[in-house]
Amino acid sequence: GILPMTEPVTELTLEAPGGLVKVRAECRNGKAERIFVQNLPSFAARMDIPLEVEGLGRLTVDTAYGGDSFVVVNAAAMGFSLEAHEAHDIARLGVRITNAANAAIRFEHPENPDWQHFSFCLFAGPVTRDATGLRAGAAVAIQPGKVDRSPTGTALCARMALLHARGEMGLEDSLTTVSLIGSTFTGRILGETRVGDHPAILPELSGRGWVTGIHQHMLDPDDPWPGGYRLSDTWGARG
Secondary structure, eight states: OOSOOOSSEEEEEEEETTEEEEEEEEEETTEEEEEEEEOOOBEEEEEEEEEEETTTEEEEEEEEESSSEEEEEETGGGTOOOOGGGHHHHHHHHHHHHHHHHHHTOOOBTTBTTOOOOOEEEEEOOOEEETTEEEEEEEEEETTTEEOSSOOHHHHHHHHHHHHHTTSOOTTOEEEEEOTTSOEEEEEEEEEEEETTEEEEEEEEEEOOOOOOOOOOOOOTTOSOTTOOOOSOOSSOOO
8 A cells, every 4th residue: 555556557666775676566456466577687697617615525506696696506416306395405505605606706796896795506406398488496595594485586587697698598488486385486588788798688577475464663762772683593504
């Protein structure tokens, strides 16, 4: 109810940390049934490069930008089938891979010289094709050691950029990524562009969410921790 809903389609623009984001909502019977987001230009940075990770040896990885920076590993080559019971190991190993990439490679954004880090590690599943388009599993490890419950929108855009760079995904294709819990995002390439010297894509991703509650936060002037507090990670991915 914050913004008026127009059926069958409501369009709006959001201001996000990375820039302005165009949003399209498919609406019916007073509900938004699917959200389409036109993300920032995304590009493949370096592909098929070696990365030494302590305890894992030499891996072959890709790097890409999809609104955030990723080091991408082949999940199957590391023995993962991208199922829910693997979340602990994916979280733990993903952080080690991200840290190794930041130490050995560094990320370079051609239009943002201050962006010199990898934020996440994407464990990319094999791509299959059926009548609906391309499909692949995905799991994203997040610092300090957890796995995203969704396929991650920026990871989907980074994966599309890599597939496009390899000639494996075109403007006529769609890619659906599937998370460890079975949630999905679907992406397509709206067009081609450039980010600095890098060939890039204009990605769109779509998915659906559900309202789980309306929350009211309060700040007591006598609260000794008005800015909150931080403890060590409690998601269980360490050790």
